[in-house]
Amino acid sequence: MEKNLAKTYDPKDFEDRIYEAWETSGAFRAERDPDRKPFTIVMPPPNITGQLHMGHALDQTLQDVLTRFRRLQGYSALWLPGSDHASIATEVKVVEKLREEEGKEKEDLGREEFLKRAWEWKRVYGGKITKQCRKLGDSCDWERERFTMDEGCNKAVRHFFVQLYNKGLIYRGNRLINWCPQCGTSLSDAEVEHEDQTGSYWYFRYPGADGGEGIVVATSRPETMFGDVAIAVHPSDERYKDLVGKNVILPLVGKEIPVITDIYPDPEKGTGAVKITPAHDENDFMVGQRNDLPTVCCINEDATMNEVAGKYEGMDRYECRKAWVKDLEEAGYLVKIEEMVIPAGTCYRCHTVVEPMLSDQWFVKMEDLAKPAIEAAKKGDLRHVPERFEKIYLHWLEEIRDWCISRQLWWGHRIPAWYCEDCGELIVAEEDPTKCPKCGSGNLRQDEDVLDTWFSSALWPFSTLGWPEETEDFKYFYPTDVLVTGYDIIFFWVVRMVFSALETTGSVPFSDVYVHGLVRDAQGRKMSKSLGNGIDPLEVINQYGADALRFMLTTGITPGNDMRFKEDRLEAARNFANKLWNASRFVIMNLQDENGEFLPMLKCCEDCCGHACCNDAALTGDLKDEDKWILSRVNDATRYITDTMERYDLALAGQRAYDLIWNEFCDWYIEIVKGRLYGDDEEDKKVARYVLVRVLKSVLTLLHPFMPFITEEIWSYLPHGDAKADNPNNFIIRADWPEYNEALTFPAETEKLEMAMSVIRAIRNIRAEAEAAPSKKLSAVILCAEGREAVVEAGERYIKNLANITQISFIEDKKDVPEETMSAVVDGAEVYIPLDELMDYRAELDRLTKEKKRLEGEVKRAAGKLSNEGFISKAPAKVVEEEKAKKVMYEEMLAKVADRLAVVEAKLK
């Protein structure tokens, strides 16, 4: 009974089984091996709220391809997985759940009970996404899995916070921050998105306190007028010269506010006069500070109006806007309305319009932290791939403002700061203090707020390796090698990891940042929940297999650019897997006898396994030309794939593996070798078996990072030499990456094979043009060009088998060319096919005419180049020589085609 792959490729038959085998055998475990170099990637931790989506699939596949590649190369490869507590996102989900299931608000439960629910959420849903990662084939070290809010991360967060605080880099201050009324918390600048909304500019008159005309100002947010403390104009603005220093009246409110000058107003914009509301606008806040103005807050945290708004108190900000405008209009203060597109800042979580608010918050002082992070990129310690993203990174850091890190939420790392209720002392400490160091009171209250989620994410590359402890893992695996992420989170995350790492560990957290694009739908739209155009990776895996999905995601893309998710590309990837499957089935079939026992193979040594480690060079005496040709192709691809992988050009590497397997191995080598396998030369069969195993193992290894499951499954059916026969851990995931070998280039054999291939293609073309059935046996007459006889004649066996030719006559004289033939001219030979009664001179005429035209074009092009004085004198000699050789070649071919054409034309007369 033959022990072979199933008749049809069905990834469901083996993907889960193989993953399980990898995991239980410890194949993903990274050892601290001093003899090997480490290769480390930390996984961007998915949110515990999340479902695996296409973005994760892309991000993780890229990481897995890199990890598997380095592991095969012999590195001690660690891909460290984990998940993120996602402070805001999770809290929102838990609150929603509570509301739906119990009809309660979080305040009804209280902080402690609410946190219990949140941890429960984490327990139930937190593992979901990591299970989904397994479906993708992620080869991460699950034994080192971390969570951004586990004990170690919490320790790291506290340590970092205290360190920054003691250095004066964290401070508490009353400043203008972005407030999300829906989420009920402050946000950092990075968490605010800019959206264009349709809105209006309302022009209102603020009458003069002296009974004069006063001044007209425009605003898009009339409800903030209650917080107005001044009207500002530019010092050079002649129009308002007389009003400066006087007071105007806030309409209907009756309050008097001064007209002041400041450099902020732009005389070109609006009326040139700006109302100043320091409590609700960043620019106004700065004007207020410069001019010593008071701040008047008129909006509550839930976006309703406060008592300053008088009769509008309690109204929502937009309701108030409507009523207030109406009242002002009726009172005659409204001058005009302009419809405008108003850019609005919105919350990145709930898309509510954020309200700038004056508030007590914790901040990280950015100036000193940003500098080393900028330097690191400029010096080249931190390399962006593609390079252009460095510009974005630098721009953000150069423009950065202080980072608001406190959040008015419950789920997250609580700020390690305490207030003494007796003396008011502020205590910031890693360990919970028991009494006030100043007055000794035990009456301490911890700050209610938690930290921005990204504060803990910023420590991820080192907190996961044990920092702040100097653990063995930290010493061996840190700094990490590459961070893989989408360009959409450079600001949130990459930047912050870099400055945090430089501040704490003294080195960049990773030397490379590999930035990828977004996965869009087939129409090029962003995949989103609201559009409902998201595609579930798990469904895709179910239908096409994980390997197909992975291959589709990693090939046909350009680093840093978005990609479209097209079903036909997925199908193509699946078809490729199917092709490999069938080719492998063919190989295995020919390695075994009818009992499924492996037949003898040529060996390079006692333990010969037919893998990349084998010494092919020692066997060249036994190898046939085609064997050497395919080995040289594998060798060439090995170099190319290794190089492109090392430069992160994964798409090019994957494409080369595809071409190698399909076009070179399947279409040519396997077709050629069939003749030998079905023949009766037993010694030669051993050679063929060796080469088949050797080549298949190499291509499987080269493809393994992209398609881990199918390559592992096929691997398990191959013979692995005496030494590995009983090793249950003989997995391809642990194999050796092939190395380029100068001894395997075989230029002479390659020339012979390529000669034969062009003759075969020419004959097949004649067949098709003459509409002769592929099954029809034909004979051929070949006239070799001078000096090329040996090269051409070496191809006899291939030509017979692959072009279905029964007999070939090699002739030396043009006179011996038979009459009734169709012909083709290739470089080095003329091929004639007698077609007897099928002979179609019309078809032949068409073919030759077309070919003549093509060759004329080629000759003209080459001649044109060569007659160019500048080209001859300035182009490199090598290029000129090549061009000359081409010209000669095409001229010869053209002459032959022209001769032949004359013969055919004569026939037709």
Added chain:
RNA sequence: GGUCUGCUAGCUCAGCUGGGAGAGCGCAUGGGUCACAACCAUGAUGUCGUGGGUUCGAGCCCCGCGCAGACCACCA
């Protein structure tokens, strides 16, 4: 307003440091050939957005323009 990306075969996209335009899908023709019809063979299709420039030579480098998109800034 600033920065960046894209514009290549009907569609989706490759094209490394400048040296004769590629793939997949689709299309046409022929083929159940003993690994594979999720296949095989053969073939057709491109003023590489546009106008200049540099160069012996430009899809690739430089400048201008057009169209599409992204990000940052902007909320009088």
